Amino acid sequence: MVDNTKVSKRPRGRPQIRPDDETRQMILQAARQEFHASGYAGASMNRVAERAGVSTKTMYRLIPTKAELFQSVISARISRFILEMDEEHLDGLPVDEALEHILIAYGTLTFDPDTVSSLRLVLAECDRFPEIAAAFDELALRRTTQTMEGWLRQQRDRGMIEIDDTATAVGMLRGMMVMEPQRAMMLGLKPPPDHAEIVKRARNCARLFLDGCRPKQR
Amino acid sequence: MVDNTKVSKRPRGRPQIRPDDETRQMILQAARQEFHASGYAGASMNRVAERAGVSTKTMYRLIPTKAELFQSVISARISRFILEMDEEHLDGLPVDEALEHILIAYGTLTFDPDTVSSLRLVLAECDRFPEIAAAFDELALRRTTQTMEGWLRQQRDRGMIEIDDTATAVGMLRGMMVMEPQRAMMLGLKPPPDHAEIVKRARNCARLFLDGCRPKQR
DNA sequence: TTTTTAGGAAAACTGATATTTTCCTAAATA
DNA sequence: TATTTAGGAAAATATCAGTTTTCCTAAAAA
Known part of the structure; x- marks a missing residue:
């Protein structure tokens, strides 16, 4: 040698x-x-x-x-789509505030112009480059989904909410939070929501979602 | 002459x-x-x-x-994105069933492979053709939004639900209903949901949404 | 100083594709 | 039959962009 x-x-x-x-x-x-x-x-x-x-x-x-x-x-670029949230911190909060925090983090990540721009490229080219669609799924979708799903499961196990299918629930929650503003961004119809708007939307979604699946004591 | x-x-x-x-x-x-x-x-x-x-x-x-x-x-193609629903018929139904019907119609339209394919084209080319983004907004988004928003307003005015911002609410409802499956379709990761899946999802969403904004008698 | 390598600038090569043009033939009227 | 028009097939043209190559110069070691 x-x-x-x-x-x-x-x-x-x-x-x-x-x-x-x-x-x-x-x-x-x-x-x-x-x-x-x-x-x-x-x-x-x-x-x-x-x-x-x-x-x-x-x-x-x-x-x-x-x-x-x-x-x-x-x-x-995709490998940097990581939903950062301090899980320790969430434990100390009431459920609705914790979910609000999660949604704020997810919205902030999703509405980042770089994120939107990458998503556009992926969607436009995933026919030509199927590996890119797969990578996007694995790195961007699955990982953020798992983070959120973990939290949902925890709350369910603690009896804070009532959900049968946590995976579907995460998808709905995310769609509710981001689809419309993100699509408007992609179409060039609206600028990214600012922080205040994200917070407001997150609060709305969290309330709606939690009221929708809070355990009923009939 | x-x-x-x-x-x-x-x-x-x-x-x-x-x-x-x-x-x-x-x-x-x-x-x-x-x-x-x-x-x-x-x-x-x-x-x-x-x-x-x-x-x-x-x-x-x-x-x-x-x-x-x-x-x-x-x-x-876009000008044919019309959300068909029989408003007379809806009036005779309980609120949750009516909303379920609306979401089924919206989901069926949204998950149509032609719709997805058109949306992909629009998203991919709206930089080069801004008029297309505008047309899509006007013809596809606004019109279906208005249809749904009209119904929401009606229910609110009848005191069936409690919402301050119906436009935002429609956006959330739609995102909840379609974002995840539609994105999976666009990425080529999943086939379109079949009718049974659409119905199930619509029912879930309707319940979640209505429970989330049913008037509280505190 | 000679030799050797790195790499810039620009031309050349290649292939694709939008668009135009040429050439030709069919089918109608006068 | 002579004339006129429609339109197909295919060649010609123009452009553009990926990729390769040529030519040249700088900078290092020997």
């Missing part, structure tokens, strides 16, 4: 301006911008290279094709 | 195989298939002409450009 760090000499010719990995990151970032701005078909590889500040020659040395570049970009 | 039906002679040369309007319809239908199958960018005008059974020459004589063809196709 050879210890490259010291023993072997640097190669003869002109050294690389920067490590390939770094250049690749620059290309990925430029590609992200370009794809989000122009969609898959509309994105120009020349513009990607331009944005990244490298020549097309270097770009194609480091990335295989436009299609794979697209997949890398989307997967990287 | 000249009476063309009898007086003026037919023109000299070879007569048209069929009226231009008819040919245009054939082209529109072929284009609809092609666009739905391949999206805007992926659609080939040659294939459209082929499907329609006309030459590209004839096609371009009758339609201006690909872009305008696309808009015609989408607008025509």
